Amino acid sequence: MRCTEGVWMSLVNTKEYIYVTLNFENFKHQEISPQEDLLLTMFNTTVSNLILFKNQSRDMLSMAKKFQDGARLFETDSEILQAKLCIILKDVSKADEEVIVKEFRSKISQLVSEEGKDNFISRMYKGRIDIVSWPKFDDAGWSKTLSNISKKLVRQEAIHEDANNFLQNIKIIMAKLKICDWTSLEKTFIQIRVATLTRLLPTAVSYGLEQEDPIIEHLVNRDSGEPIDDQIVILSDILKVSHFCGNEHPCQENCEEDGICNIVTEPKRQIAFTKCIQKEEKLRCNKKIPPYEFEHTGKHTHQDNGFHYCDKKCPFCEYYCTLPYGHTQSHDTKHGNMIIDDDNEFEYTRRKLKDQRFILCNLRCKDLGRHHHTDYCRNEESKNEESCQSGNQRHDIKHVDDFISHKALWERTGFKDPYSVQEREEFTKCFYVCSNKMHQGANNPSYCELPLFHAPLDQNDDGHRFNCEHPE
Structure with missing residues (x-):
């Protein structure tokens, strides 16, 4: 383990707040995989009020x-994702400040235009982004800039109500990232709150306590933490039984509408590893049975005209499509870890991944750059080279496979x-490189x-065209 691996936490306790500083030492470290980098970025975004991202390369x-x-993975919870992103341009002289900041803003605008509604600035930071040019250490403006950053932090609204709330939130976020659960954070918080109250209710009703044994815990307000008065209760006021035959009854059957009512992400323990899977869940019918009847009219449904997910799964990660059942456009989902079950090892960013390792669907091709994939030939009439030639595929004459493009793979x-848009555009280009010695090690x-x-170019021996000049 590297001495700087992980996230370093420090606290500053003031009269009004407890300030928590998280230092992500290993962002873009050469030994950090893209998936680890992604999870750290998402963790930072979901727990922070203000993010200071130091961009030394200005790339x-x-x-x-x-x-x-990570822009499309987490739900855009309005009360959770409240961080402001400050991009720090380090060691900028006063003379170059205006030009560099203007150039960065122009590139950000271009990114927003290319990615559309899925750009990370809108989805992860709600447009709250600032570009700060930080002077050199010996510059008089260094301390002033630090003071301005402090004012930005003070103006940010607190996300976490208190230390207990922060501790609970950070545990939930880490657990969801661990199992690749991209469902709403707000929904998860509510589910945990309901489960806690359900667990405490029997003891609270019976004894007026939250916990009886081995330690007595008195009832407290779950919002403020203040003790609740234990008033004297007359049993005759509460021990009354009503006969319900003359009232409406809740239906006990499950929803029978097409599609999936709810998707649950959970870890599944295997012999040598733990894999995170998604399971479909049918919810209880929400209709009422009329008095003195045994059934209600109509189909069982968890909600009238309610939302039901599509039942198709990604063939790689086996996560369900998150669009409505019966949609007409391409399936879409927030992908999980794909299964690497080939006999051969798959080399990914200089790491050997064996069959018990997993990679997010949207990261496997990320660092491959220009590349192609291999898939079974789908031309049933004639599996020959001529019948499989197109702009998105090329036949492998040694096997009954086709070399296909990244685009064709996902279309299938x-x-x-x-x-992203930039990555998809890069994947459409030829991956051959000039073999001249001057490019070696570059x-x-x-x-x-x-x-x-x-098609091969006739004027070149290798059939490719390169934009470089060097001796033959």
């Missing part, structure tokens, strides 16, 4: 990709491509400028 594109990966699944190889699976 807007790489920074945007970092945040964009019926699900919306979960990658961080910016010279790629072919033509589309993936293009």
Whole structure:
């Protein structure tokens, strides 16, 4: 384990608030996988009031990709996601400040335009973003900038009511990230609150206590934490039994509408690992049975004209489509971990992933750059090279497989491509690189400028076109 691995926490206790500082040491560390980076980013966003992101390279594109990966995963809970993102441009001189900030704002506007409603600024930060040029340490404006940041923090509304609420929230968020549960945080908080009250209710009614044994815990207000007075109760006032045959009865059957009432994400223990799965859940019918009747009219349903999820699953991660049942557009979901069950190891960002490791669907191709996939040939009439040639696929004459593009792979699944606009555009291009020695070891190889699976060019020996100049 690296000495800086994880998140470092420090506290400052004042008369009005407890300020909690989280230092994410290992963002963009070379040993951190994209999935670990994504989960840290999402954890930071959901628990923080103010995020200070230090952009030393001033590379807007790489920074945007970092945040964009998690933009569509969590529900946009209005009361939970309240963080403001401050992008810190370090060591900016006064003369260059206006030009650099203007350039960054222009690139952010371009990103919002390309990604549309799914851009991370709108979904994760509700448009609350600020670009701060931080002077050099020996500059007189260094301390002034620090003071301005402090004022920004004071103006932010507190997300967590108290320390107990913060502790509970942070545990829930970590658990949801662990099992790739992207459902609403607010809904989860409510479910836990209801479960807690349900557990305490029998003891509270019987003894006027929250807990009887082994430690006596008196009743407290679950909102304020103040003790509740234990008043004297006359048993004759509460021990009354009413006969309900003349009243409406709640139906005890499950909903029988098409589609899925509720989706539950839970861990499933295997022999050597734990896999997170999604299960469908049928909710109880919400209709009432009339007095002196045994059944109500109409079908059992958990809600009149209620929402039912589509019952199709992603073939990779097996997460359910989150669109309404019977929708006409491509399926869509917030993907989970896909199953790597091939006999061969899959090399992913210099890591060997064996069959008991998992990768989020929207991260497997992220660092592959330009690439193709392999799938079974679907041409039943004639499985030959000529019948499978197109802009999105090329036949493998050694096997009954096709080399297909990233776009074609997701079209075959019926699900919306979960990658960003910039990544999808990059995946459509040819992945061959110039083999000249001058490019060896370079961080910016010279790629072919033509589309993936293009026809070979006659004027070049290798059939590709490169935008680089060097001796033959």
